[in-house]
Amino acid sequence: MENLITLESFVRSAQSTSFSAAARGLGLTPAAVSQNVARLEARLGVRLFQRSTRGLTLTESGERFLRDVSGGLETLQTAIANVSASAGQPAGLLKVSMPPALGLGYLVPLLKDFAARHPGVIPDWHMDNRHVDLINEGFDAAIGGGFDLPSGFAARELARAHIIAVASPDYVARIPPPQHPSDLQHHEGILMRSPATGRLRTWALRNRAGDQESGEMRPRMILNDPEAICQCAVMGLGIAFTATFNALPYLRNGTLVRLLPKWHADIGPISLYYAGHRQLPAKTRVFVDYVVAEFKRQGIARMFSATSGEF
Missing domain, CATH: 3.40.190.290 (D-Maltodextrin-Binding Protein; domain 2)
Structure with a gap:
């Protein structure tokens, strides 16, 4: 199973079409976000982004993966944010x-x-x-x-x-x-x-x-x-x-x-x-x-x- 920060790196990069913008939101370096996405691609065996000097563009596999993972990631993020609500x-x-x-x-x-x-x-x-x-x-x-x-x-x-x-x-x-x-x-x-x-x-x-x-x-x-x-x-x-x-x-x-x-x-x-x-x-x-x-x-x-x- 992929860890949360790897999935967050992918989703934020897809939303912003930029590793740099995703890094600012996550408090990471652009290199760290890029490496997280590269590890995810290697694990899945597919390319999720087309990379160019203009930014990032989701591949067909990337678009499908984003649809599948976004709802589950949102639920995990909410659960983490609310973990202290039990108190x-x-x-x-x-x-x-x-x-x-x-x-x-x-x-x-x-x-x-x-x-x-x-x-x-x-x-x-x-x-x-x-x-x-x-x-x-x-x-x-x-x-x-x-x-x-x-x-x-x-x-x-x-x-x-x-x-x-x-x-x-x-x-x-x-x-x-x-x-x-x-x-x-x-x-x-x-x-x-x-x-x-x-x-x-x-x-x-x-x-x-x-x-x-x-x-x-x-x-x-x-x-x-x-x-x-x-x-x-x-x-x-x-x-x-x-x-x-x-x-x-x-x-x-x-x-x-x-x-x-x-x-x-x-x-x-x-x-x-x-x-x-x-x-x-x-x-x-x-x-x-x-x-x-x-x-x-x-x-x-x-x-x-x-x-x-x-x-």
Whole structure:
């Protein structure tokens, strides 16, 4: 019988089409993963991959073996992750990605209570303004919006991601406040460049009547980080579009005010993404249940809503 790490090396390599990517997820060297796969091929007497400078491609035998082994490997991994559940304690490293503002403002404050409830779970939280590769980077879960879900992954919506226009009281005092999105073209904008695509972000604003308008401004400066955009807006350098969860601390302390309160952009759900198979590792299951319950208990979806009337 093949050992678990050999099978994991094959499955991760097949999923990522790369020994290097599989190695990162397994905490091994690419050479070790390649050797594991070579030993497996020698044991089975078939070639599982076609290797080239472009990466790995499964052979017909490799595709058949992947179908046969994936379900059993998942069951073994789950059993190992849950081995301490017999003592009533989920355990293990819990690797989660989340945007910095969302993590620092709303997830990190939950750590003390979560750690007290589940002392065997070790949070390994990554604050990233990017879409991580859940499989190839070995994440148990991710929080954010717009992820392409790999096969077998699920999502639980936590709130809606709303974009609003903000500026400092000092800046607003120097200008005629915009009454309609079309007025923004006469104002200086602190614009966002997408870290993923390199393109300037544009927003389709809507009001409660369903009218849609673009919110174009004269570029004053361009940044690729939401927190930097908020900081520049606080300094009175222009008008910025930002997610409500980024703006909320500044709106509450009065260093930013909302403009065009009847207009916002809804860019989709803020969700918690995780492997959706039935035998979810206990460490991930308790994390998902805890975060969903806390967001509901604290009314965070309403807090983030641009139409709640709270800002």
